[in-house]
Each structure stands twice: as C-alpha cells, then as structure tokens.
Amino acid sequence: MPDLKESALLSVENLQVHFRTPDGVNRAVDGVSFSIQSGETLAIVGESGCGKSVTSMSILRLLPEPPARLAGAIRFEGRDLLSLPEREMRRIRGNAISVIFQEPMTSLNPVLSVGRQIGETLRLHQGLSRKDAEERAVEMLALVGIPEPRRRVREYPHQLSGGMRQRVMIAIALACSPKLLIADEPTTALDVTIQAQILDLMRDLKRRVGAAIMLITHDLGVVAEVADRVVVMYAGRKVEEAAVRDLFRTPRHPYTRGLMGAVPRLGAAERPGAPQRLAEIPGMVPSLKTRIDGCVFAGRCPSVTDLCRSHAPALEPKAPGHLAACHYAPKDALAA
Amino acid sequence: MSAAHPLAPEVPAGLAVAQPLPDLYPPRKAYGRIHRTWRRHPTIMIGGAILVIVALMAILAPYLWTVDPTAISTSRRTRVPSAQYWFGTDMLGRDVYSRVVYGARVSLLVGFAVALLASLAGLAIGLVSGMVRWADGIIMRIVDGLMSIPPILLAIALMALTRGSIENVILAITVAEIPRVARLVRGVVLSLREQPYVEAAVTTGTRMPMIIWRHILPNTLAPMTVQATYICASAMIAESILSFIGAGVPPSTPSWGNIMAEGRALWQVKFYIILFPAIFLSLTVLAVNLVGDGLRDALDPRMAKDA
Amino acid sequence: MFGFLVRRVLAVIPVMAVVGLFVFSLLSLAPGDPAALIAGDQASPADIERIRASLGLDRPFLVRFGEWAWRILHGDLGTSIFTNLPVTTMIGQRVQPTVSLMLVTLIFAVLVAVPLGVVAAWKAGRLVDRLVMGAAVLGFSVPVFVVGYLLAYVFALELGWLPAQGYTPIEQGVGPWLANLVLPALTLGLVYIALIARVTRATMLDVLQQDYVRTARAKGVAQGSVLFVHALKNAAVPIVTVIGIGIALLIGGAVVTETVFAIPGLGRLTVDAILRRDYPVIQGVVLLFSFTYVLVNLAIDLLYTLIDPRIRY
Numbered sequence: 037m038p039d040l041k042e043s044a045l046l047s048v049e050n051l052q053v054h055f056r057t058p059d060g061v062n063r064a065v066d067g068v069s070f071s072i073q074s075g076e077t078l079a080i081v082g083e084s085g086c087g088k089s090v091t092s093m094s095i096l097r098l099l100p101e102p103p104a105r106l107a108g109a110i111r112f113e114g115r116d117l118l119s120l121p122e123r124e125m126r127r128i129r130g131n132a133i134s135v136i137f138q139e140p141m142t143s144l145n146p147v148l149s150v151g152r153q154i155g156e157t158l159r160l161h162q163g164l165s166r167k168d169a170e171e172r173a174v175e176m177l178a179l180v181g182i183p184e185p186r187r188r189v190r191e192y193p194h195q196l197s198g199g200m201r202q203r204v205m206i207a208i209a210l211a212c213s214p215k216l217l218i219a220d221e222p223t224t225a226l227d228v229t230i231q232a233q234i235l236d237l238m239r240d241l242k243r244r245v246g247a248a249i250m251l252i253t254h255d256l257g258v259v260a261e262v263a264d265r266v267v268v269m270y271a272g273r274k275v276e277e278a279a280v281r282d283l284f285r286t287p288r289h290p291y292t293r294g295l296m297g298a299v300p301r302l303g304a305a306e307r308p309g310a311p312q313r314l315a316e317i318p319g320m321v322p323s324l325k326t327r328i329d330g331c332v333f334a335g336r337c338p339s340v341t342d343l344c345r346s347h348a349p350a351l352e353p354k355a356p357g358h359l360a361a362c363h364y365a366p367k368d369a370l371a372a
Numbered sequence: 373m374s375a376a377h378p379l380a381p382e383v384p385a386g387l388a389v390a391q392p393l394p395d396l397y398p399p400r401k402a403y404g405r406i407h408r409t410w411r412r413h414p415t416i417m418i419g420g421a422i423l424v425i426v427a428l429m430a431i432l433a434p435y436l437w438t439v440d441p442t443a444i445s446t447s448r449r450t451r452v453p454s455a456q457y458w459f460g461t462d463m464l465g466r467d468v469y470s471r472v473v474y475g476a477r478v479s480l481l482v483g484f485a486v487a488l489l490a491s492l493a494g495l496a497i498g499l500v501s502g503m504v505r506w507a508d509g510i511i512m513r514i515v516d517g518l519m520s521i522p523p524i525l526l527a528i529a530l531m532a533l534t535r536g537s538i539e540n541v542i543l544a545i546t547v548a549e550i551p552r553v554a555r556l557v558r559g560v561v562l563s564l565r566e567q568p569y570v571e572a573a574v575t576t577g578t579r580m581p582m583i584i585w586r587h588i589l590p591n592t593l594a595p596m597t598v599q600a601t602y603i604c605a606s607a608m609i610a611e612s613i614l615s616f617i618g619a620g621v622p623p624s625t626p627s628w629g630n631i632m633a634e635g636r637a638l639w640q641v642k643f644y645i646i647l648f649p650a651i652f653l654s655l656t657v658l659a660v661n662l663v664g665d666g667l668r669d670a671l672d673p674r675m676a677k678d679a
Numbered sequence: 680m681f682g683f684l685v686r687r688v689l690a691v692i693p694v695m696a697v698v699g700l701f702v703f704s705l706l707s708l709a710p711g712d713p714a715a716l717i718a719g720d721q722a723s724p725a726d727i728e729r730i731r732a733s734l735g736l737d738r739p740f741l742v743r744f745g746e747w748a749w750r751i752l753h754g755d756l757g758t759s760i761f762t763n764l765p766v767t768t769m770i771g772q773r774v775q776p777t778v779s780l781m782l783v784t785l786i787f788a789v790l791v792a793v794p795l796g797v798v799a800a801w802k803a804g805r806l807v808d809r810l811v812m813g814a815a816v817l818g819f820s821v822p823v824f825v826v827g828y829l830l831a832y833v834f835a836l837e838l839g840w841l842p843a844q845g846y847t848p849i850e851q852g853v854g855p856w857l858a859n860l861v862l863p864a865l866t867l868g869l870v871y872i873a874l875i876a877r878v879t880r881a882t883m884l885d886v887l888q889q890d891y892v893r894t895a896r897a898k899g900v901a902q903g904s905v906l907f908v909h910a911l912k913n914a915a916v917p918i919v920t921v922i923g924i925g926i927a928l929l930i931g932g933a934v935v936t937e938t939v940f941a942i943p944g945l946g947r948l949t950v951d952a953i954l955r956r957d958y959p960v961i962q963g964v965v966l967l968f969s970f971t972y973v974l975v976n977l978a979i980d981l982l983y984t985l986i987d988p989r990i991r992y
Contacts, residue, residue: 054396061397067390098896105396130898137897142890147912147987157898192988208898329392343387350388363387517697520976521969524931525949529705529965532953605820612822613935617950632824639828640836640843650825658820665816 044111045248046095046133046216047071051108053090053099060325064090066272067108072216077242077249079263079280081256081295085321087272088252089138092218094118095250096133097125112216131161134209138221140202144193150177150204151189157211176207180237199230206237213245220252235262256295260284268292271332272324274351278358288360290337291317331362339364413670419662426656430476438470441626453644460644462634471626472649478627479608479656482542486607487600489546494553495596499584501554502561512558515551523548527610531619538621545610549603556599560592594671601664605657612653628653687980691973698969699751702962703744730760751966757959761952766963769948776846777944780867780936781929783860788868788875789922795872796879796918797906803884811876818873823932827866827939834862844941859942867936871925878921882914889913915986923979930968 053065065087072078080088093099095110097117110117112133117125134157137143145153154176155169164172170189177185180203193201202222209217219238223231239262242249251263259266259280266283268276268291276289287293294317319336322328330345331337337344343363351361355368444466453460460468501511518526530544564570570587578586614620615629616636623630628649635645714731715722722730750757756766799811835843841862847855886892887910895909937946945964952960983990 050393052393052396056397061395067393096897098893107394107396126899126901128899129896130900135894135897137890137894139890143894145891145895145909145913146989147915148909156900160899194989205894208894327392347387348390348392350390352388361390513693514697516694517701520694520698520973521701521965522927522930522972524934525965525968528934528949528953529702529961532956532958532961533705609820609822613824613931616822616824617935617938617953619953629822639832643828643832646825646828650822650829654817654821654825657822658817661816661820 043073044071045074045076045113046250047109047111048091048095049109049111051091051094051110052106053087053094054105056103056105057325063324063327064272065094066324068269068272068274069108070267070274070277072248072250074215074248075242075246077251077262077264079251079253079259079266080269081253081259081266082269083254083321086269088269089220091269092135092220092250092252095218096129096135098129127161130157130208130214131212132214133216133218134212134214135218135220136202136205136209136222138224140198140205140226143205144201146193148192149189150191150193150196154189154204154208154211157208161212172211173207176211177204179210179241180204180207181233182207198226199233202226202230202234203237206234206241210241210245210247214247216250217242217247218250218252221254222251223258224253224255231258238262268295271321271328273332273361274359275333275362276358276360277351278355282355282358286355286358286366288354288358288365289333289362290339291333292360294336294338333362413666415662416666416670419659419664419666422655422659423663426476426652426659427480429473430480433473433477438473439467441466441470441474442624460642462631462645463638468631468645468648471631472628472652474626475628475631475649476652476656478538478621478625479611479653481538482545482611483604483608483656483660485542486545486549487604489542490549490553490603490607491596491600493546494550495557495592497550497554498557498592499561499588502558502565502588503580503584508558511554515554518548518551519555523606524610524613527614528617528619531614536620536622538625541611541614541620544614545607548610549607553596553599553603556595557592560595561588564588564591598664598668598671601660601667605660605664608653608657608660684981687977691977694973695970698966698973699748700744702965703747704740705958705962733760756963756966759952759957759960761955761957761960766959769960770945770963770967773943773945773948775848775944776942777933777937777946779846779849779856780860780863780933780942780944781926783857784864784867784871784929785922785926787864788871791868792872792875793879793911793918796876797883797911799876799880800883800887801902801906803880808880812880815873815877818869821869823866823870823935824939826869827863827936830862830865831940846940846942846944863936863940863942866939867929867932870928870932874925874928875918875921879914879918882917883910886910886914912986916983916990919979919982919986923976926972926975930972 047069048071049069051065051068052063055062055064068087068091070078070080080091082088090099094104094106095112095117097106097120099106106118108118112128117128120128144150151170151173154173155164155166158164158169158172159166174185174189177188182188182200182203188196188200193204196204206222222238223234226234235258238249241247249262251258253259263280266276266278266280267274268283268289270291276283276287276292278288283292284296287296297317317336322332322335329348331340331348334340334344341363347363349361349363351359354360354365358368462468462471497511497515501508501515521529526548527544530547531540534540534544564587567587570583573583573587611620611627612629612632615627616633618633620629620633621627623634631649632646635642635649639646714727747757754767756770758765759769762769795811799808802808831843834840842859843862845859847859849856883906891913892905892910895905900909933944934946934949936942937944938950941947945967948960949964951957952964
C-alpha cells in the first residue's frame with residue numbers, strides 16, 4: 037500500500053482548535069487527522085457543533101487567533117499551512133483552495149455587484165484587468181448555469197434568488213480552478229429541488245475542473261450521492277473513517293449507527309418488525325469546555341461500559357481502510 | 373488517568389487507549405467575586421469610585437480645609453498655587469481651591485437634576501406618544517422640530533430669556549434634552565406594542581394603566597437608565613459651557629464653569645485658574661460616562677460585545 | 680424616487696414651522712415683560728416703550744407670528760436692536776469664518792475618525808482598540824473650551840507653532856487662513872471625532888461578523904481591502920447618518936470655539952447677541968443654524984441610495 041500521506045493533496049494531522057471563551061476553553065477540534073487525494077471527494081459528517089466547520093475554517097486559517105488557538109499540522113501540497121506567513125496564505129485562499137459557504141443569502145456582499153465579486157478573485161490571483169475580469173465573470177456565470185449572464189453580472193445579490201446566489205458562490209469558488217474545493221453545507225439552505233440541481237452542478241464541475249472536494253454536511257443522503265470516502269466527527273473528534281460503501285454497509289462506531297438510524301429510509305416502515313419512528317440518538321452532545329477523560333460518546337452510547345467512561349478508545353483500523361474509535365467495534369481480520 | 377477513576381476496571385491487555393492531548397490554553401485562575409465583577413465591569417467600578425469621591429467632596433466641602441469661596445480680597449489677587457493657596461487665587465483674590473471644592477455642588481446638582489427631570493418628562497411624553505395614536509403625530513412633529521435645533525443652542529436661547537440662576541440653568545438644559553428621551557421611550561413602546569404578550573393583554577381587556585405599569589415601564593427602565601447617565605454627563609458639560617459664555621449660573625456662585633469663565637481673561641498668564649476646575653469637571657464627566665458605558669454593556673447584551 | 684424626493688422635501692416644512700414657532704415664542708415664554716427684559720436693568724420706561732413698539736408686542740401673538748414668518752420667507756430676518764443693522768447683513772458679515780471652520784473640521788474629523796473606528800473594530804479588545812475608545816470617552820468628557828485653551832496654551836503660547844487667536848479671510852491666502860483654523864478645528868473636532876469613531880467601530884464590529892466578510896477573506900482579499908472596501912461600504916449608512924446628526928455638535932461647539940479663539944463668526948455673534956439680549960439676532964442665528972442642520976440631514980437621506988444598492992425609494 038503506497039503511503040497516502042506522501043501523495044495526498046491535503047493532509048490534516050492531529051489538528052487541535054481550542055477557543056478561549058468567557059466561561060472556559062472550548063476544545064472545538066481535538067486531535068483530528070485525515071487526508072484528501074487529488075480528485076477525491078471526502079465527506080465530513082457530524083451533527084452541528086461537532087467541529088466540522090471549524091476544521092474547514094482552520095484549513096484556510098480563517099479563524100481569528102485569539103480567541104482560537106491551533107496546533108497540529110495541515111499540509112497542502114507538502115507545505116504546512118499553519119506555519120505559512122499570512123501573505124502566502126492569501127495567495128492560496130480563493131486560488132488553490134476555495135470555499136462554498138452554507139448561507140448563499142448572506143455570504144455575498146450586498147453592496148458589490150455580482151460581477152465584481154467574481155472578478156475580484158481573478159484580479160487578485162491571476163492579475164486580470166477590470167475589463168478582462170468582468171468578461172471572465174460572464175463566462176463563469178454561464179458555466180454555473182445562470183441565464184442572461186451579461187445582464188446578471190451587473191446586478192446585486194438582492195436581485196437574485198437563493199439558488200442563483202449559491203450558483204454565484206460556486207462561480208466565485210471555481211473562478212481560479214482550485215485544486216481543493218471546500219463545500220460547507222452547500223445545499224442546506226436551499227429548497228429540495230434546487231439542492232439536487234446544485235449537487236449535479238458540483239459533480240459536473242468537478243469532472244471538468246478536476247478539483248478534490250471536501251464536503252461538509254450533516255446530510256447522509258448527500259454523502260451517499262457524491263462522496264468517495266467519509267469521515268465521521270463527534271464532539272470535536274474523528275470517530276470513524278471509511279470508504280462510503282463500507283460505511284453504509286457496516287458502520288462500526290455506535291454513533292455512526294445512530295446517525296444512520298436517524299435517516300428516514302423509503303419503505304422502511306413496511307418491513308415487518310422495523311421501527312415505526314425515526315430513531316433518535318438520546319442525550320446531548322457533551323460540553324467541550326471540560327476535559328473528557330473517557331470516550332466522548334459514552335454519555336449517549338447504548339452499549340457503554342465503565343471502561344468507556346475511564347479510557348478513551350484510540351482510533352484504530354477495524355477492517356482494511358476502515359478506522360473507528362470504539363473499544364467494542366467489530367474488528368475484521370486485518371491483512372498483516 | 374486511572375487515579376481520577378478509582379472504580380475504573382483494569383485495562384485488558386492489548387486494548388488501544390487514546391493518548392490525552394495537550395491543552396492549548398493554560399488553565400485559568402479562579403477569581404473571587406469582587407475580582408470577577410471588576411473584570412466584567414471595570415468601567416462601572418472606576419466611574420462609580422470617582423463619583424463617590426466627588427459626591428463626598430460636595431457634601432463635606434466646608435470641612436475640607438476650605439475658606440469662604442466668595443470672600444474677595446484685593447491684597448491677594450492672582451497668587452500662584454502655594455502651600456497656603458493650593459490652587460492659587462483668582463482676579464478678585466478668591467481662593468481657587470475652595471471655589472473648586474464648592475463648585476462640585478453645582479455640577480452634581482445640575483447633572484443629576486437634569487437627568488432626573490428630563491427622564492421623567494421624556495418618559496411621560498414618550499408614553500403618551502407611543503400609546504395614544506392621535507397625539508403621536510402632533511408630539512412627534514414638535515419633537516422633530518426641537519431636535520433640529522442643536523441642543524446647546526437651544527439651551528443658550530432659553531437662558532437668554534431669563535436671569536441666570538441654577539434653577540433656570542437646570543430648566544433650560546432639561547428642555548433641550550427632553551426630545552431625545554421622548555423619542556427613545558416612544559420607540560420602546562412602539563416595539564413593545566407589537567409583542568404578542570402585550571397584544572394579548574390588550575385583547576383580554578387589561579386596562580391601559582395596568583399594561584403600562586406591568587409591561588411597558590419595566591422594559592423602558594434599562595434603556596432609560598443608560599440614557600439618563602449620558603444626559604447627566606452632557607448636562608454637566610452644558611452647564612459649564614453656559615457659565616463659560618456668561619449665560620449660566622450667577623458669577624457669585626462658584627461653579628466649575630464660572631471659575632473657568634473668570635480665568636478666561638488671564639488664560640495666557642495664569643493658566644492654572646482654568647486648569648484646576650477643568651481637571652475636576654473632566655474627571656467627573658468622565659466618571660459618569662464610564663458608568664453609562666458600563667451600564668449599557670451590562671443591561672444590553674447585544675451591545676456588550678461592542679464594548 | 681421622484682415621489683419620495685417630493686415627500687421628503689415637503690417633510691421639512693412642518694419641522695421648520697415648529698422651529699420658527701419655537702424661536703418666535705421664545706420672547707413670549709419669558710417670565711415678565713419681554714420689552715423690559717430686552718431693555719435691561721438700566722432702561723428708562725421710555726426705552727421699554729420704544730422696544731415694545733418696535734417688536735410689535737402690543738398686538739395678538741398669532742398675528743405677530745404670521746407677519747414675522749411672512750417677512751422671514753421673504754429673506755427679512757428683522758433688525759438688530761443693538762446695531763440697528765438688518766440681521767441678514769450681520770449674518771452675512773459673519774458667515775465665512777464659521778463655514779470655513781465647520782468645513783475644515785468636518786473633513787479633518789471624518790478623515791481621522793473613520794479609520795480610527797475601523798482599526799478599533801478590527802483590533803477589538805486589543806490595546807489599539809482600548810486606546811482609541813478610551814480617548815473617545817475622554818473626548819466626550821472634556822468641555823470644548825478646555826480643549827481649546829489647552830491646545831492654544833501648548834501649541835501657540837509655549838511652542839509658538841500656530842497663531843493663538845483670530846481669523847484670516849481666505850482671500851488673504853489659503854496658508855494663513857488654514858494656519859488660523861488648525862487649532863480651532865482640532866478643538867471643535869474632538870467630540871465629533873469621538874462620536875464618529877464610536878459609531879464606526881460599533882457598526883464595523885457588526886459588519887465584520889457577517890458571512891460576506893468571511894467570504895472575502897476566503898477569496899484571499901487582503902486585510903486592508905476587507906476592512907475598507909468589503910466591510911466599510913456596508914457600514915456606510917449608519918456612519919454617514921451620524922456624521923449628519925453630529926453637525927449639531929459642531930454648531931453648538933462652534934459657538935464656544937469661536938469665543939475661545941476670538942473668531943468673528945456666527946458663534947461669536949450668537950454669544951454677543953445673548954449677552955446684549957439682541958433678540959432679532961438670536962432668532963435669526965438659531966433659525967439659520969437649524970435650517971442648515973435640517974438641510975444637511977435631508978441631503979444625507981438622499982445620499983443613501985448612492986451608498987447602498989438595496990435602498991430604493
């Protein structure tokens with residue numbers, strides 16, 4: 037097996053992100069590692085507040101420090117982003133790595149025209165003139181499927197619908213043909229029909245541009261549709277990682293099993309003996325402001341033991357390419 | 373690790389246990405209650421302390437090694453500060469230190485009286501405007517008109533009508549400040565009227581005074597307190613400006629503005645006559661403003677992060 | 680848009696009517712006999728009678744107000760009791776110093792205050808922020824004339840860098856004109872700067888939390904451009920509003936500043952008129968200042984559409 041870390045486009049190693057707050061230190065991300073290969077789509081899944089967005093923000097170093105403090109390493113094409121000077125970092129943002137945010141309604145600047153907001157990236161990173169940048173912006177709008185791009189380019193965000201705004205966000209993100217596209221809940225705020233359109237658009241564009249995608253979502257349906265590999269996060273930690281098919285077939289961490297139980301499945305109710313209600317995971321995500329000695333999921337786990345409460349399980353391979361952090365996760369024979 | 377959990381089971385051999393990760397922030401010190409209040413609201417504490425000192429100074433003025441602040445003496449005019457005349461003497465030979473100490477009385481009286489009167493009057497006008505539809509139009513036209521006259525100019529114009537006295541100064545500044553309070557109260561009332569629980573009270577036939585007493589007043593209290601402190605501060609400044617241009621309290625009464633007005637003619641040679649009252653006035657106003665800022669942060673959680 | 684313009688301009692009329700009524704009734708509000716009040720303590724009964732007649736105090740209030748308003752609408756602000764000159768003439772002689780002082784102060788204050796507020800918001804909670812905001816509270820707490828005398832004492836008397844007092848008309852050269860205005864403008868500007876910087880900071884703090892600022896950063900936009908293009912453009916409406924409202928501070932402050940620096944402007948005219956109880960002059964100056972204030976804020980209302988594409992009337 038080749039060393040994945042060496043060839044990886046992005047590798048996050050033992051990332052810790054702690055926030056100082058008036059009532060204690062919030063350990064929002066605590067020791068998370070994963071990597072993304074070129075052209076791959078990695079999904080990061082978890083409930084809100086599990087640290088998935090914080091992880092993506094730290095990759096671009098967009099968290100204000102303080103109150104945030106970061107440790108670990110984030111290697112992108114071999115360079116550690118955490119130790120890069122701000123100037124170098126700016127050259128990467130929006131260029132080699134770009135982001136699509138969750139809120140298309142609020143993520144565009146209301147007082148700048150759409151064309152200017154797309155063109156700005158091109159002028160910054162490719163040194164285009166104002167005129168050329170606007171010309172490219174028109175092309176980008178056409179590419180993401182906005183009708184009448186030449187008229188729309190002069191318009192302001194409030195003149196566009198939510199779906200159109202998200203298309204503009206995608207146009208901004210793709211303008212400089214990034215190597216890594218971080219999509220932070222790109223469809224959550226949209227209507228279901230528009231969600232599907234945007235997902236199709238992203239898949240299509242990925243084929244054309246060849247970017248790797250880091251998809252952050254709490255929606256397992258979206259994961260199954262577009263991801264190659266999945267990282268499951270809980271309370272600031274990675275609890276499971278597997279190829280998308282393995283994960284859906286044999287989820288090994290009780291939290292992942294809980295998440296899947298919470299997804300409504302078509303026809304599930306008709307099967308005899310199937311639970312009539314959508315399963316919920318009982319309990320609450322623990323506060324991240326106090327140190328947790330044992331397993332972070334112990335408080336909500338249906339099969340918790342005293343061992344779980346005192347000793348945190350290490351993340352270890354349970355099957356080839358399948359990691360889980362649970363003392364009791366079923367373990368297949370691993371090739372030596 | 374296991375020391376924290378005496379009942380923890382033995383770890384089976386070969387079990388993979390996660391290594392604990394370091395803290396990125398050092399652990400915080402535990403603070404006592406006074407220290408915590410201090411850390412949360414340092415401005416209120418500093419401002420409050422200064423105000424207490426100034427208030428004590430005003431009350432205890434006769435016992436603070438002062439002489440008669442109005443005693444005129446031709447033989448000891450414009451003396452520089454010394455062991456005998458701490459802040460020197462003015463053109464009429466009056467002891468500047470004693471005048472400054474007694475001057476605290478005027479400033480505090482004007483500041484607090486204006487804050488109280490303007491708040492009460494503004495509250496009444498704002499309530500009527502917010503609750504009585506037909507009156508609202510008329511009142512707001514008048515308020516708009518008065519607010520388009522710069523407040524200092526308004527106070528000056530009012531003072532021009534009357535003989536200078538502390539009562540008239542208080543009245544003139546109060547009139548200039550009322551429109552702002554009325555606007556504020558009216559805004560709060562109008563937004564409260566939209567609230568479901570107030571609408572419910574109206575539809576269930578609760579009588580108007582009861583609604584005002586139970587729902588409206590408690591909610592106007594916080595913004596009005598903050599506004600009142602700012603009014604107190606600007607009233608003290610306004611008093612000094614009125615006295616300074618000769619339209620304030622009578623020259624015989626020692627007020628910080630008066631002392632400075634009298635020092636005006638000599639400012640190029642005897643700057644200290646202006647300097648001492650200026651320091652006292654500025655510190656006192658600063659203290660009120662600090663309390664106001666602190667109250668705003670403490671009472672309005674939305675604004676707190678801007679502090 | 681045109682409809683809004685007409686409505687907004689018409690709304691000035693009731694406001695100015697209230698101002699006019701207030702200014703006119705100042706005399707009648709005064710306790711005692713206004714004619715005696717104006718004449719002063721040493722006046723003979725004949726003097727008082729003469730003043731009463733010249734003010735038309737023997738006729739009904741509303742009639743007098745109507746006549747007075749009619750004359751004002753025709754540009755006649757009456758005649759000074761003290762100099763016997765038309766009030767408009769006296770104002771005309773004093774306009775230039777005051778307009779110069781206020782314009783210089785306005786430009787200088789905005790250029791200083793907005794960047795200060797932006798930087799304070801950017802570095803919120805840090806030393807720079809604390810220093811700027813501390814200075815702002817101090818600026819609110821020190822009376823204008825104290826600042827004036829302090830500056831004059833240090834920079835004119837001790838250091839001798841700038842003239843301590845007086846005014847040079849702009850016709851005699853921009854250099855001397857400006858040299859005479861530097862200290863007064865600093866004096867007058869302090870409170871104004873404090874006000875604008877505070878509002879700028881508060882608004883920017885809010886704007887910097889917005890998602891589109893994060894988007895700009897994620898695009899690789901440099902810090903300066905994030906602050907002064909992406910964020911400041913969104914914060915512009917409240918800032919411009921406070922610049923307009925703050926003109927009231929400038930007007931009140933000008934009265935004092937002109938006294939401190941012996942500038943023969945409208946503020947000085949106001950103070951002299953009050954000390955002499957020269958009522959027509961007081962009325963004229965208050966009317967003029969209020970009218971200017973209302974007009975400036977009207978202009979700012981109309982400016983909003985240029986700043987923010989979302990605002991359409």
